Amino acid sequence: MSNFIDIGALGDIPQQGARLVKTAAGCIAIFRTVEDKVFALDDKCPHKGGPLSNGIQHGEAVTCPLHNWVFDLNTGVAAGVDVGQVQTYPVKVENGRVLIDKNSIATKAAAA
């Protein structure tokens, strides 16, 4: 069952930018697109561990800053010839606040 909690205002994240949420099992990157859609993915590229929150965001995708792997923000799946997937987390925006599913984070922490 989902259980959403508030992690901050939508305005805290720059458009086409990302902010981090710290968890017991590493950081989650919260992305905000130019259309104000919000996505949450592990801040760790499956290739060499690059911090995806530092990548350039375009459309609903982000390019890892280390070796230019591109990930779909919806699914976390790598594009093109690269094979890999980043964990995604349920996240939503209500009344200008960003909410993330607490249980999915707790599960992540327990699995680590």
Add this chain to the structure above:
Amino acid sequence: MAMKLVVIGAGMASGRAMEHLLAANDEIYDITLFGAEPRGNYNRIMLSPVLSGQKSYEEIVTHDAEWYRSHGVDCRFGEIVTGIDRIRKVVISAKGETPYDKLLIATGSSPFIIPVPGRDLKGVMAYRDLGDVNAMLEYSQRPDPRAVVIGGGLLGLEAAAGLSAQGMKVTVVHLMPHLMERQLDQSAGFLLQSELEKRGIDILCGANTKEIQGEAQVSGVLLEDGREIPADMVVMAVGIRPNFGLAQASGLRYNRGLLVNDQMKTDDPEIFAIGECVEHRGGTYGLVAPLYDMAKVAAKNLLGFHETFEPVEISTKLKVTGCDLFSAGDFAEAKGREEIVYRDATQGIYKRLVIEDNRIIGVVMYGDTVDGPWFLQKLKDAEDISEIRDTLIFGPNFAGGAALDPLAAVAALPDDSEICGCNGISKGDIISAINNGAGSLAEVQALTKASTSCGTCLGLTTQLTALTLGDGFKLPEAAGMCKCTDLSHQDVRKFIRLKALKSIPAIMQDLEWGSSGGCAACRPALNYYLVAEWPGEYVDDGQSRFINERVHANIQKDGTYSVVPRMFGGMTTPDELRAIADAADKYNVPSVHVTGGQRIDLLGVQKEDLPAMWADLNAAGMVSGHAYAKGLRTVKTCVGKDHCRFGTQDSTGLGIKLEKALWGAWSPHKFKLAVSGCPRNCAEATCKDFGIICVDSGYKLLVGGAAGMDLRETELLGTVETEADALEHCAAFYQLYRENAQYLHRPYKWIAEVGLDWVIEQIMDNAENRAALADRFFFSQSFYQTDPWAERAQGGEAHEFTPMADLTQVAAE
């Protein structure tokens, strides 16, 4: 639920197989990995450089503890597997039983120990793993250490060269008449022997070992002919044999090795085997390339695909620095065979081609091996060489008359030749991408990533695409700047000017961008063009900058950053150095490095520490060095006439003035300067984007140098008489480059496009134009010459450096 995969053997083959497997799917299997050595996987091919001291063990580790942990591999290193129960599907080891659904055997090979008396003495060792290398290094520390290496093949000679480099007196005892007889003919073997003897290694060919002498510890080696060679240690490097005792005991089929089919499967459908332990179609393997192929095939088949292993013809190279040799095919003399030989005695070059029925069947080269792959391809193709026989030995570059077809060189490359080194893409990969539907250069790049990293292989990739597509290929005349638009960089810049486009969304709207928000290639370029075109008006878009320029530090491989404060003209003070040292202490900087641009790099800084560290450096009067920027980097100087007895001008002073005037500017690519006080050129001004060499009569201005992926010497822009002139010309040149060059082109690339004459015309021949360029540059500087560190140290862009929430204490409900 995940299936259980047990892997026996933690070597290069199984390491590669797990990589392929986990990259494709890390959920199908829970992996347990047994390894006899008390450590994870490392690059065994690189043991020779470790032995010779050119590399450390840490540098050759391919999978560290973190890799295994993060991929969830249960590691059982140092735990010997004693049996496999195939009925109950369990692996038996000291600590009990481990069940498997699939088993991967990669137990490698064992060194062959010749059965002579004394082979069990202390000090007799093989050359297979890190333990052997460490034991050898221990012996090399003794006073006047002596070693005998039995075996003059690839492995033995690498061991001998390594031990010799460690200061040991080494003798190689080789049974055959010349060295590396499996790879070299007599002449090449002789050249190799001379080279090794020059390094002080004794080589005894045709020498048969009778006994290894000593009480408990080795003291020497006795040969059949009665010679005795004193030795503290003996390395046996006479060959390897597949190691498959475990598989044999469990009843799997074997011959010389553990038998596998084309899918790398043993006769038990749940058990795969790869690497040096297997026998495939009658062959066993000892070189890494086919083992990697096996790993890939096994991984695919473990995932349920049907992949087939095809052995390919391989060539050999020796990893001894300075011994350049190449060998492939069959080069024995025989009836009906002819040979073409080229020798250059003074340079120690020897090349020999063995020809049968007008086809190359063998290649041996020593001293100059660059044409090796070209010959190898002809050998593999069984190409009829009668037409080119007269000049064949001189290789593909023989200029015999008419210019070669530009596509011939790439056509001649073997399929496995690496085209793109950054992404590991071979010619065959590109061809198969095209066969799978890629119909243009852009599509080849998207499917394979070839030429998308450093770009040095773009020419080759383009040629290969043209060659493979044939008539279907259109050379991209002025290629679109990225997949979002067909307009070229130059087109886009023109429209920005003509239509007065002043934001990224305006450009995308007006020029009908093919994507909603651009991509990681076009956005940084557009942002730069707007910065350059509309200083003071355009609001920089941080989200369109690469992370380094967004956070004003260089991202490192582990996600930490490096910080380089500016040192104008390479000058510093005790106070600045103290502040740097204090910052390094305070923020636990793991590495402090002196850069080639005459300043200091603090490496390994945590991102959240950056603003506080900058505040400290600012307090000591230092600003960002922009070591991360497509912009003004450094002005390197020599000490000039204040100190140097040859100095003609104040090169340091001019360097400081230039850097004070230019710092903070953005440009299409990085921009580096140097000022040398005399033609001895100690500041290396002749490989900079803009260099100045001081002479008695004034200043020689040099442009278009580079010492990066390409090495370019500068060309002379002109000569001026005063410092003020030098400064104005430099600013004008920088502005001309900033206004005209394509993003990510350094000045040398841009000059090659527009021509040096045009640049000289704009700067040297037209004083009015020069002054206008310099004015525009300094106008732009009035907005951009601000310290980005200070802005952030005072709280700017805080969202970059702090998390938005801390959920480390969250628990499920």
